[in-house]
Amino acid sequence: MSEAAETARLMDGVYRRQRHFYDLTRKYYLLGRDLLIDELQPPDGGAVLELGCGTGRNLIAAARRYPDARFYGLDISRQMLETARTNIDKARLSDRITLIEGDAANPAATERLGVPAFDRVFYSYTLSMIPIWREALAAGAARLKDDGRIHVVDFGQQQRLPGWFRNLLFAWLKSFHVTPRAELEAELQNLAQKTGTDLTVRPLYRGYAEYAELRKAEAAGQDGAGHR
Template identity: 80%
Template structure:
C-alpha cells in the first residue's frame, strides 16, 4: 500500500468517530484559527485553498467573512470530507466551497479544479498531523499565485508556558498522531528564500501556537 493510502487510512480511523464532535471540542485548544481567517483578506474575486480542511469549519467561516471569494478545501480523509460536505450544505455555501479528496503533499491534487493558482493557501493545525509536512508546504507554494500568500497556524513549542504543561500537552497530542514542528520557522524561512518571498512569523499565546505568513 502506498504512503498516501496509508495516511488516508490512518486519518479515517482517527476521525471516524471524532469528526462528529470535532468542532465542539477543538474550539477550546486550536487557538489562532480565527486570527488566520481575519488575516486572509483575499482580493475581490480571489481563490483560496485550505490544505487539510477537516470538517470545513474554517472554510465556512472564511466564506462568510469574504463573500466575494471562492474557496477550495482538500483533505486526505474521506470521513472528514463527508462531514465537511454536510456542514457546508447546511451553511448554504455549497456553491462557493469546493471539496477535494487528495494528499496535501501532492501538487497535482488540485489539477481537476481548473484553478491554475490560488491567491491564498492556508494550513490550520494540519502540518503537525501530516507526516511529510515539508512536502505539503512545498506543494502549497507550488500552487500559489505570483502575488499570493501562505498562512499557517499550528501548535508552537510552548516556550513561555510551564514545562509540565508542555509535557502533558505533547504526550496527549501524540495519542492523536499530532507532532508540533519545532523547526517550522526554519522550514518556512528556507521556503521563503527559495520562492523569493517574505516571511512573518509570530508566536501566539505565550508560544502555545505559532502563526506565519509567507508573502510573494
C-alpha cells in the same frame, strides 16, 4: 501501500467517530484559527485553498467573512470530507466552497479543481498531522499565484509556558498522531528563500501556537508587514 494511502487510512481511523464532535472540542485548544481567517483578506473574486480542510469549519467561516471570494478545500480523509460536505450544505455555501479528496503533499492533487493558481493557501493545525509536512508546504507554494500568500497556524513549542504543561500537552497530542513541528519556522525560512517571499512569524499565547505568513516582498512592503 503508498505513504498517502497509509495516511488516508490512519486519518479515517482517527476521525471516524471524532468527526461528529470535532469542532465542539477543538475550539478550546486550536487557538489562532480565527486570526488566520482575519488575515487572509483575499482580493475580490480571488481563490482561496485550505490544505487539510477537515470538517470545513475554517472554509465556512472564511466564506462568510469574504463573500466575494471562492474557497476550495482538500483533505485526505473521506470521513472528514463527508462531514465537511454536510456542514457546508447546512451553511448553504455549497455554491462557493468546493471540496476534493487528495494528498496535501502532492501539488498535482488540486489540478482537478480547474484553478491554475490560488491567491491564498492556508494550513490550520494541519502540518502537525501530516507525516511529510515539508512536502505539503512546498505543494502549497507550487500552487500559489506570484502575488499570493501562504498562511499557517499550528502548535508552537510552548516556550513561555510551564514545562509540565508542554509535556502533558505533547503526550496527549501524540495519542491523536499530532506532532508539533519544532523545525516549522526553519522550514518556512527555507521556503521563503526558495520562493523569493518574505516571512512573518508571530508566536501566540506565550508560544502555545505559532502564526506565519509568506508573501512577496513588494506586497509585504506595501502594507508594512514585519519580519522575524
